[in-house]
Amino acid sequence: MDSFRKQLDALMGANRNGDVQEVQRKFSDRDVCRLYLAGLCPHDLFQLTRMDLGVCPKIHSLQLRKEYNEQTKQCYNRELEECLEKHVLECDRKIQRALKRIEEDDVNAATAIAVSEVTRSSEALEYTRQIKEKLRIAENLELEGKTDDKIRVMGEVEALRSTRADRQALSLLEAFNKDRALLLQGNAPPLAPLPYMPFPPDARTQDMIKEKLNKAEVLGEQGLVDEAQKALEEAEALKKLVSRYDMAPDPNKVLQQDARATDQKLRVCDICGAYLSIYDSDRRLADHFGGKLHLGYMRIREKLGELRVIFRMIASSSAFQL
Numbered sequence: 001m002d003s004f005r006k007q008l009d010a011l012m013g014a015n016r017n018g019d020v021q022e023v024q025r026k027f028s029d030r031d032v033c034r035l036y037l038a039g040l041c042p043h044d045l046f047q048l049t050r051m052d053l054g055v056c057p058k059i060h061s062l063q064l065r066k067e068y069n070e071q072t073k074q075c076y077n078r079e080l081e082e083c084l085e086k087h088v089l090e091c092d093r094k095i096q097r098a099l100k101r102i103e104e105d106d107v108n109a110a111t112a113i114a115v116s117e118v119t120r121s122s123e124a125l126e127y128t129r130q131i132k133e134k135l136r137i138a139e140n141l142e143l144e145g146k147t148d149d150k151i152r153v154m155g156e157v158e159a160l161r162s163t164r165a166d167r168q169a170l171s172l173l174e175a176f177n178k179d180r181a182l183l184l185q186g187n188a189p190p191l192a193p194l195p196y197m198p199f200p201p202d203a204r205t206q207d208m209i210k211e212k213l214n215k216a217e218v219l220g221e222q223g224l225v226d227e228a229q230k231a232l233e234e235a236e237a238l239k240k241l242v243s244r245y246d247m248a249p250d251p252n253k254v255l256q257q258d259a260r261a262t263d264q265k266l267r268v269c270d271i272c273g274a275y276l277s278i279y280d281s282d283r284r285l286a287d288h289f290g291g292k293l294h295l296g297y298m299r300i301r302e303k304l305g306e307l308r309v310i311f312r313m314i315a316s317s318s319a320f321q322l
Contacts, residue, residue, distance in 0.1 A: 033058035038080035045296030127164035165290035
């Protein structure tokens, strides 16, 4: 309930019902969120996901943010930088753990595709620029009390995000297609040998394997690396069940086993840490790029990059004056 109330406050203002007596506050008050004033509060990013940080216990006010930007020299930027660095370091550690596990079966997984590079096209960057501009307009409309206009602009923002996600998905899909082509040509590093299974598993076992793989995919998208890996291991254990019949290997069935092995060619998103398969569809990839987890970590990394540019400019200016 608090989460929905917070979203309504952000959209229509805290006094949207006209029944709350306004309290005169200053941006320096202790109950005002400094991270929000400096540009980004992580509590706003992962609402209604497994990474949900809950509702920020402090006040978010666009009017106070405006006053902060007008009256200060960005004195809370360092505090925001430290907070965002913690989130990035935690995500990067999760990514490294996932890569280490995957490359045990696919030594090329750790370096095959950098999602952030493949999807950073000029077209995607232009959509990002338009989104930022629309968000700035929406903030100004809220300050002016034009709620209906703000809702309209936020709808345009969502449409731009959806289109950007589709374009990014197509870019990554093209890279994955090249990855698959290498596998078919036999130029990719050899897979670890799989134990021979004379007969495919029965229908019940196949259903169990499919269930485990689907579970791993969902958990990976949610950033739950350990749980996703466990589900994959359980699926592998089911696949390695040996038939009670001992028969000579059938070359055709061996090829089928190799084909099934490629179904698990996983990659790790270097922005949010989610698992991606080189056999994912464009719709599945678009859902990933448009998901709250990916968008949240993307905003964190972008904001951290902006802050570091500001700090470098300040340092260069100070050194020049000396």
